[in-house]
Amino acid sequence: MSSKPISVLITGANRGLGLEMVKQMIETQGPLSKVFACCRDPDGPRAEKLRALAKKHPDIIQTISLDAADPKSIKQAAQQVASIAGQSGVNVIINNAAIALRNPFFQSTPEEMSISFNTNVVGPLVVIQEFISLLRAAAKDSGTPGMSFRKAAVINISTMLSSNTLAKEIYSRFPLLSYPVSKAALNMMSVCASVELQKDEILCTLLHPGWVRTDMGGQEGEIDAHESVEGMLKVMNSLNEERNGALLNWKGETVPW
Numbered sequence: 001m002s003s004k005p006i007s008v009l010i011t012g013a014n015r016g017l018g019l020e021m022v023k024q025m026i027e028t029q030g031p032l033s034k035v036f037a038c039c040r041d042p043d044g045p046r047a048e049k050l051r052a053l054a055k056k057h058p059d060i061i062q063t064i065s066l067d068a069a070d071p072k073s074i075k076q077a078a079q080q081v082a083s084i085a086g087q088s089g090v091n092v093i094i095n096n097a098a099i100a101l102r103n104p105f106f107q108s109t110p111e112e113m114s115i116s117f118n119t120n121v122v123g124p125l126v127v128i129q130e131f132i133s134l135l136r137a138a139a140k141d142s143g144t145p146g147m148s149f150r151k152a153a154v155i156n157i158s159t160m161l162s163s164n165t166l167a168k169e170i171y172s173r174f175p176l177l178s179y180p181v182s183k184a185a186l187n188m189m190s191v192c193a194s195v196e197l198q199k200d201e202i203l204c205t206l207l208h209p210g211w212v213r214t215d216m217g218g219q220e221g222e223i224d225a226h227e228s229v230e231g232m233l234k235v236m237n238s239l240n241e242e243r244n245g246a247l248l249n250w251k252g253e254t255v256p257w
């Protein structure tokens with residue numbers, strides 16, 4: 001593993017798995033030059049915990065305003081990050097922000113489908129498009145051959161609920177529509193991205209964090225955010241060409257499409 005400091009950008013970093021990722025990045029993934037912790041409203045009440053963490057690590061954590069459902073906000077975030085990151089770019093982008101609306105098939109409205117697609121698919125797509133020059137700069141700057149997490153990577157957080165193979169069983173147990181449909185689209189977008197990004201030796205891999213006790217996962221979740229992120233970081237650090245474009249769970253096992 002290279003000991004060169006890396007920079008990491010995480011969306012939806014104000015609570016749940018995103019906030020835990022910022023914490024564990026700082027605790028276990030050094031050396032770091034910057035963690036760009038993005039959320040919709042870094043100065044608002046929902047980002048209190050993130051601000052407290054940023055205060056403890058003012059040289060590393062930089063909070064950035066980014067609404068995944070608003071392409072203009074993503075563009076502005078990319079400009080702000082570029083002005084801070086400079087020529088060394090951004091090594092890792094984690095598209096973590098997502099929305100899980102709960103309506104089943106017949107109650108799912110066009111508006112709900114649009115919000116889910118805009119946040120869960122279009123958001124990560126525009127993030128990759130807007131940050132590509134920073135990822136390319138990081139890949140070049142790393143001076144290491146091949147593909148690896150610390151060189152340059154996009155990690156898109158998906159879910160087992162996106163699996164076509166498991167869909168009948170999953171929908172019977174969790175009858176919600178817009179979320180799994182949008183995450184299945186995220187999977188396809190990410191595989192296409194992996195083909196494009198490979199040309200610049202930038203990884204693009206999908207991770208399922210497990211069923212986690214967060215606002216989204218609920219209290220009946222099987223693991224806590226700490227265990228999930230610890231597992232995902234281990235998997236991220238093990239990524240290489242072979243796992244480019246794959247969908248893996250937090251233990252590193254392949255999830256069937």
Ligand code: NDP
Pocket residue numbers: 011012013014015016017018039040041046066067068069070095096097098099100119157158159160208209210211212213214215216217218221
């Ligand atoms: P939470 O609901 O706890 O947190 C979601 C995060 O996404 C919040 O920070 C939220 O910010 C942010 N977010 C939502 N919409 C937007 C937006 N438009 N722009 C920017 N940020 C936004 O979810 P989790 O932490 O549990 O989930 C994180 C990821 O893990 C998601 O991609 C989810 O699909 C995935 N996942 C989670 C599972 C679980 O069991 N928890 C299982 C499988 C996958 P705000 O406070 O502003 O709303």
